[in-house]
Amino acid sequence: MGLEESNQSSVTTFTLLGFSEFPNLQATLFLVFLVIYTVILVGNLGMIVIVRINPKLHTPMYFFLSHLSFLDICNSCVFTPKLLEILVVEDRTISFTGCMVQFFFGCAFVITEMFMLAVMAYDRFVAVCNPLLYTVAMSPKLCVLLVAGTYTWGGLGSLTLTYSLLELSYCASSIIDHFGCEFSAILSVSSSDPYFSQMACLVISTFSEACSLLIILASYVFILVTIIKMPSTGGFRKAFSTCASHLTAITIFHGIILLLYCVPNSKSSWLLVKVATVLFTVVIPMLNPLIYSLRNKDVKETLRRLINSKLHSHSM
Secondary structure (H helix, E strand, O other): OHHHHHHHHHOOEEEEOOOOOOHHHHHHHHHHHHHHHHHHHHHHHHHHHHHHHOHHHOOHHHHHHHHHHHHHHHHHHHHHHHHHHHHHOOOOEEEHHHHHHHHHHHHHHHHHHHHHHHHHHHHHHHHHHOHHHHHHHOOHHHHHHHHHHHHHHHHHHHHHHHHHHHOOOEOOOEEEOOOOOOHHHHHOOEOOOOHHHHHHHHHHHHHHHHHHHHHHHHHHHHHHHHHHHOOOHHHHHHHHHHHHHHHHHHHHHHHHHHHHHOOOOOHHHHHHHHHHHHHHHHHHHHHHHHHHHHOOHHHHHHHHHHHHHHHHHHHO
C-alpha cells in the first residue's frame, strides 16, 4: 500500500506524444486543426446566435440543437487547444491534475451529447407522430428537465470514471501515446490492476450506449411507421426532412463511438485510437452545424438575413 501511494504521489506530469511519429507533418497538422477549430467555434456559436435571434426557431427542436452546439464547442475546447500546443511546442507535458480534469470534462461532454442526440430523437418522434399535441407534449418544463437530465448523467458517469482512474497508481515518468487524456491511453500507463476502472468503463459506456441507441431506434421505428402510413408524398417529404439531419448526426457520432471502443488493445492500434479521437473531438463538432444548417430552410433563411443586414450596414 505504501509503495502504491508513493508511486501515485510521485506522478506530477504526463508526456503526450501526440503525432510525434510524423515529425514532418507537425506544421501541416497544426494549420489543419487550427482551421477546423476556428470553423467549430464560428459554426456552433453562429448556430446558437441564430436560434436566439429568430423567434421562429424558439421551439423544442432548436432548444436542443443550441445545447448540442454548446456541447460541441465544449468538447472541442477540452482537447483541441492542447493538441495545437503540442504540435508546435517541444514541451509536451501535461500535469497529472490537468490530465484528470481534461479527461473528466471530455468524458462528461461526450456522454451528455450521446443522450442529447437521444432526446432530439424523442423530440422528432413527438413532432412526426403527434404533431397536434407537439407543443403540449414538449412543454418548456419538460425540455428543461430532459436537458438537465442529460447533463446530470454526463457529469455523474464521468465523475465515476475519473474516480476509478484516480485510484490507480502510475509510474514516475509516464509517456502517453496520445494527444490527450483519453481513457484507454491513461489506463495504458497505470502500474496497478486496472480491473475496477475497466469494469466501470464497461458498465457506464455499455449502459449509456444501449440506452441512447434504444431511445433513438424506438423513436425512429415509430417515425418510420407513421411516415409509411402518410397518404400524401408532401407529408412524407416534410417528415423525412425534419429527421434527415438528425439521422446523419447520429450515424456519424455513434459510428465513431463504436470504432473507438471496438479497437483491439494493442500497440499497433494506437494510431487508429488517435484518429478516432480526432474524429470525435474535432471533426464531429465541425460537421454538426454544417449538417443542421445546410439541410434546414429556417436556419439558412436566418443566416441569409444576417449576412444581408451586415452587408447593408457596411454599404451605408
